[in-house]
Amino acid sequence: xxxxxxxxxxxxxxxxKFEFIRQSFTDLARLYSFRLMEPSPMEALETLEAxxxxxxxxxxxxxxxxxxxxxxxxxxxxxxxxxxxxEDRGAQLPIKLASFAxxxxxxxxxxxxxxxxxxxxxxxxxxxxxxxxxxMIDFTGSLLSKVGIKDYIIKIGDRGxxxxxxxxxxxxxxxxxxxxxxxxxxxxxxxxxxxxxxxTAKGFGEYEVRKVLELGRIEGRAEEVESMMKxxxxxxxxxxxxxxLLKGTGTNFDICLSVVRGIDYYTSVVFEAFDANxxxxxxxxxxxxxxxxxxxxxxxxxxxxxxxxxVERLMLAIGDRKALEKGQRIYVAYTGGKIKExxxxxxxxxxxxxxxxxxLQRRSLSKQLEIASRSGYEKVVIVAPEEISRELVIIKNMKxxxxxxxxxxxxxxxxx
Numbered sequence: 001x002x003x004x005x006x007x008x009x010x011x012x013x014x015x016x017k018f019e020f021i022r023q024s025f026t027d028l029a030r031l032y033s034f035r036l037m038e039p040s041p042m043e044a045l046e047t048l049e050a051x052x053x054x055x056x057x058x059x060x061x062x063x064x065x066x067x068x069x070x071x072x073x074x075x076x077x078x079x080x081x082x083x084x085x086x087e088d089r090g091a092q093l094p095i096k097l098a099s100f101a102x103x104x105x106x107x108x109x110x111x112x113x114x115x116x117x118x119x120x121x122x123x124x125x126x127x128x129x130x131x132x133x134x135x136m137i138d139f140t141g142s143l144l145s146k147v148g149i150k151d152y153i154i155k156i157g158d159r160g161x162x163x164x165x166x167x168x169x170x171x172x173x174x175x176x177x178x179x180x181x182x183x184x185x186x187x188x189x190x191x192x193x194x195x196x197x198x199x200t201a202k203g204f205g206e207y208e209v210r211k212v213l214e215l216g217r218i219e220g221r222a223e224e225v226e227s228m229m230k231x232x233x234x235x236x237x238x239x240x241x242x243x244x245l246l247k248g249t250g251t252n253f254d255i256c257l258s259v260v261r262g263i264d265y266y267t268s269v270v271f272e273a274f275d276a277n278x279x280x281x282x283x284x285x286x287x288x289x290x291x292x293x294x295x296x297x298x299x300x301x302x303x304x305x306x307x308x309x310x311v312e313r314l315m316l317a318i319g320d321r322k323a324l325e326k327g328q329r330i331y332v333a334y335t336g337g338k339i340k341e342x343x344x345x346x347x348x349x350x351x352x353x354x355x356x357x358x359x360l361q362r363r364s365l366s367k368q369l370e371i372a373s374r375s376g377y378e379k380v381v382i383v384a385p386e387e388i389s390r391e392l393v394i395i396k397n398m399k400x401x402x403x404x405x406x407x408x409x410x411x412x413x414x415x416x
Contacts, residue, residue, distance in 0.1 A: 006107075006115030017315050018118070024146045025100050025120045032139055034098035034122050039080025041102075045070035050296045051079050051265065061104050073104040077121040078293075078306060085125045085304075086297035093126030095302075100311075114312065123306035125294060130238065133269045133289055134245040136307045140273050140285050141251040143309075148318055149275050152284070153252050155219070156271040157259030158239050159288075165215055165234045170208050183209065184216045184260045216258035225255040242269060267291045273309070275317045284317055285309030328379070330415065331372035332358040335365040336385035345381060345393065345411070352412055373398055379415065 003009065010018060029036060045062050052059075052075075062072035074080055077099045085095045100120045107113055122139060124132045137154055144152040162184065166177045179202065183195050190198070192213055199209045218228055222243035226236045239255055246253055253271075261270040270288035275281060287307025294302035330349055334342040339362065346358040357377065359368045365382070372380050382394035391408045395415070406414040 006109040008114055008116070014315065017318060018311060021120075021147055021311055021314055021318075022100055025098075025143060028139065028143055028146060029098035029122060032096075032122070032135065034096045036098050036100075037081070037084065038099050038101045039074065039077060039084055041074055042071050043074060043080060043083070045072045047083060048072045048075065048079055051076075051293060059106055061106055075105050076103055077101060077119055077308060078123065078290075081121065081123050081306075082125070082293050082304065083297055085123070086294050086299040086302060093302075094132065095125040096122070097125075098122045113310075118311035119308050120311060121306065121308040123304060125299075125302045125304050127305070128291070128303040130242050130245060130269075132305050134242055134249070136287050136305055137242075137246060137253065137271055138249040138251050140271075140287070140307050140309070141249070141253075144273060144275075144284065147314065149284070149314075151252075151276045152273055153254060153276045154271055154273045155254055155256035155259050156239070156242065156269065157255070157257055157261075158236075158269055159260055159266055160268050161229065161234060161236055161239060162215065162257060162260060165229070165232060166212065168233055170211060172208070180204065180208065180212050181260050183212050184258050187213070187216050187258050219254055219256040219258070222255050225257070238268070261286055261288060265290055265293070269305070271307075278317050281313055281316050284313055328415075329355045329357075329377050331368070331375070331377040331380045332356060332383065333365055333368040333372065333380050334359070334383040338383045338385060338388055341388050342383045345383060345408075348411070349381075349415065352415075354415070369396070381411070381415070 026036060045057075048060065048062075049056055056075065060072050060075045062070065065071055081097050081099060085091070085097060088095070098121065100118065102116060102118050104116055106115060109115060120143070122136065124135070137156065141152065141154060144150075159181070162181055163177055166172050166180050170180070172180055180199070183199055186195060195213065196206060196209050200206060218225055222236075222240055226240055229236045243253070243255065259270055259272055260266075261272070266288040268289045268291075271286065272283045273285040274283060285307055286309070287305070289303070289305045291303040294300075294304050332342045332346045332349070339360075342358050346356045349356045357372075357375070359371070363371075369380060378398055380396040380398060382396060384394060387394055387405060388408075392405050393408055393411060394403055394405055396403045404414075
């Protein structure tokens with residue numbers, strides 16, 4: 001028998017990396033004053049459709065329960081968190097929530113993408129100010145740095161700027177303007193020639209499609225983008241104010257007008273984060289302002305902004321970086337049948353917060369030392385009959401192979 005396609009097991013090594021990311025996220029969320037929660041794993045199908053429309057049925061797991069209700073497994077965390085925030089009418093604004101949990105999508109499995117996977121997510125409700133958008137971007141940069149991805153880049157776009165350009169320069173409005181924006185959303189998936197053929201077949205002129213694709217190539221420092229867009233008669237005031245806020249945070253970012261994300265979902269500021277050295281992995285996180293979603297839940301008073309990232313992609317990007325180096329790991333070995341004493345010493349070291357392995361198979365001392373060396377333990381505490389009778393243990397440094405004898409009562413100091 002084999003596992004289910006699109007699902008996976010986490011190996012012990014992967015789980016260590018996973019838990020490192022989880023802990024980094026939860027620690028950082030608290031520093032930014034986000035309250036941790038987890039939305040329900042199932043929602044009414046109409047609730048899931050509120051974000052992405054009826055077409056989402058082709059991309060998710062949904063079913064009818066024994067009571068005849070149409071339900072679906074959550075495909076992201078934002079929908080459930082938003083529903084929860086909208087239901088809590090007595091909450092003080094802004095509402096700042098964070099979650100780290102699993103989601104399900106009926107996607108075609110590929111590298112870094114599964115049908116069951118984990119996301120991290122933070123959301124702010126009730127603030128329409130750019131400072132909240134800046135905090136989302138700042139948090140994203142802080143998380144990437146915290147897990148060891150120092151050379152990241154966050155690409156920031158603005159739906160409003162792109163739409164204004166299309167209206168002013170090309171004369172397209174409403175659904176036609178949105179359709180042209182969808183071309184920008186496909187530039188990473190299709191060639192310019194393919195997009196030209198697709199959109200001319202939809203009734204757009206070659207000039208229009210070419211100008212939109214040229215717009216999507218505008219990327220760089222905020223001042224450079226402002227200068228280019230000023231020549232087009234398009235205001236970039238909001239992007240400039242956002243950039244000014246971010247300069248004080250030390251966040252690595254560029255303005256990139258091809259970033260439009262979720263055409264039917266986001267309303268203004270949007271962004272995506274990448275590892276500058278591993279572009280092949282794809283986006284590590286993405287977010288933006290989505291003021292319209294809470295309105296679908298009956299809350300016109302809850303403008304919203306947020307960001308989420310896939311944990312599996314982050315695990316790929318981290319690789320074996322130094323950020324994942326373990327703390328001091330200690331192997332407690334013994335000889336002469338002193339397993340009881342070895343277990344007692346192991347418990348002492350664990351209460352000190354040390355990662356400890358003790359052999360429970362009653363193997364020879366030479367075999368224990370071989371295992372400790374092969375497994376990368378830095379120090380071995382050896383419990384031997386003669387020494388333990390005098391309240392001593394032997395500490396062996398596995399790097400330089402030196403040994404020293406220390407009093408058992410001083411072990412906590414000597415092992416640091």
